[in-house]
Amino acid sequence: MLTVGVDIGGSSVRAGxxxxxxxxxxxxAVPTARDAAGLDDAIVDLxxxxxxxxxxxxxxLAIAGFVDPDRRTVAFGxxxxxxxxxxxxxxxxxLDLPVVIEHDANAAGLAEHRVGAxxxxSVAVLVALGTGIGAALLVDGAVFRGAHGVAPELGHLTVVRGGRPCPCGKRGCLERYCSGSALGRAAEELVADTEEFSLLRATWERAQPITGWDVARAAEAGDVLAGRVVDEFADWLGQALSLVADVFDPDxxxxxxxxxxSSALFLDRARRRYAEEVTGGAHRRLAEIRPATLGGxxxxxxxALDARERAGV
Known part of the structure; x- marks a missing residue:
């Protein structure tokens, strides 16, 4: 017996x-509908x-939003x-089939715990770096959700008081410094502040947004400015992982x-920064920091694996 996993993002609905x-x-896959009835129809048709x-x-269903603890209701996305x-x-x-809902980061964390990195x-944390930051915490294979089903919200920890504005309404959130969109934003700030040559300058001068992919490609090509942006990103990631370790102590x-x-560009530096920042780093076992293996x-x-377990398939 097979199961279907449906990953519902802001731009596409992908089923496997x-x-x-x-x-x-x-x-x-199909594009994500903007109304509830259309989204229902798209999932059913897939x-x-x-x-x-x-x-x-x-x-x-893996969704980018808040799921009630009953795993039946979508509170907000x-x-x-x-x-x-x-x-x-x-x-x-x-569909005449059991349907189970999960937060997309939790679903990714489950997948990496069951068949991935x-x-x-025994205690695993997934940190998903995309436009923002998603996170999942698994203890003895079970997802930790918190009292109201929204934990852990690592991306919105305030790391810079009065820092960059965040769409969540706060300022200085971690994801404003350590995400794909943060890579682009930091590159734009640096290009604007210097006359130094960079492969990214042409994009900025055309008033086009610099993306995280743009920064990664430039860094891979040896662009010095892009390399500084990636190094700063790695330092933020290392600091973030030290906070994760101080709170959750994952293995x-x-x-x-x-x-x-693009983890080859930043993960080794992030590991070193993590080891420097974590409390008592010289006197404790450090978590293994691994790149994900399952990708998108x-x-x-x-x-799908979660639905299999819960439905007893």
Whole structure:
């Protein structure tokens, strides 16, 4: 029996048929609808299409938003139309299959723990670096959600008082300094403040946003300014991981998300900074900091495996 994982992001809905070992058997994708009915229809159509070729036992949804502890209701998603919406019950009725909802970072963390970089860890943390920062904490294989289902929200820890404004409404949040969008923002600030040659200058002079991918490509090409931006990013990541270790004391930290594709540029420096910053670093066992292994499929794989476990497939 196979299960389907559906990763619902702000721009696309991606579905994958997943076997018991976490192998992706088939995939399909459509753009994310902006209204609730349209999003429901898109998910149903994707799952039904996959069910024509595969015997399915359950469906897991990975969403970028708050999920109530009952795992049936979507409380809020900044880029999704559902608000305090019993999505699982409604979709289960239409699909005649069990439906389980999970936060996308938790789903990715589950996938990495079951079949990826954190396999076998007793306490594992996933830090997903993308446009913002997602995070998941697993203790003895179980996701820790907090009292209201929203923990751990690492990306919105205040690390610079009165710092860069964040879309969450606060200032100085970690994700304003340590995410894909932060890479681009830091590069724009540096290019604007110097006459130094950089491959990024042409993009900035055309008044186009500099992206994290732009910075990574320039750094890989030996661009000195881009290299400084990446080094600063690595230092912030190392500091963030030291905070994670001080609070959770994990044996493994997995660095995932889109930015992790360029981890060769920054992860070694981040590890060194982490070892320098963590409390009592010279007198304790340090967490292993590993790059994610499942890439962009982690959310759908984790959602499918979670649905398999909860539905008893």
């Amino acid at each position: 048929v997943i076997d018991a070992d976490g192998t992706v058997v088939a995939t399909a 799952v039904r299409g996959l069910a024509e070729e595969h015997r399915l036992g359950a469906v897991g 900044a880029h999704l139309p559902w608000r305090d919406d019993p999505v699982a019950e409604r979709l289960a009725a239409r 954190a396999a076998g860890a 493994v930290v997995v660095v995932g998300g889109e930015v992790s594709a 499929r982690a959310g759908m794989v984790g959602a």
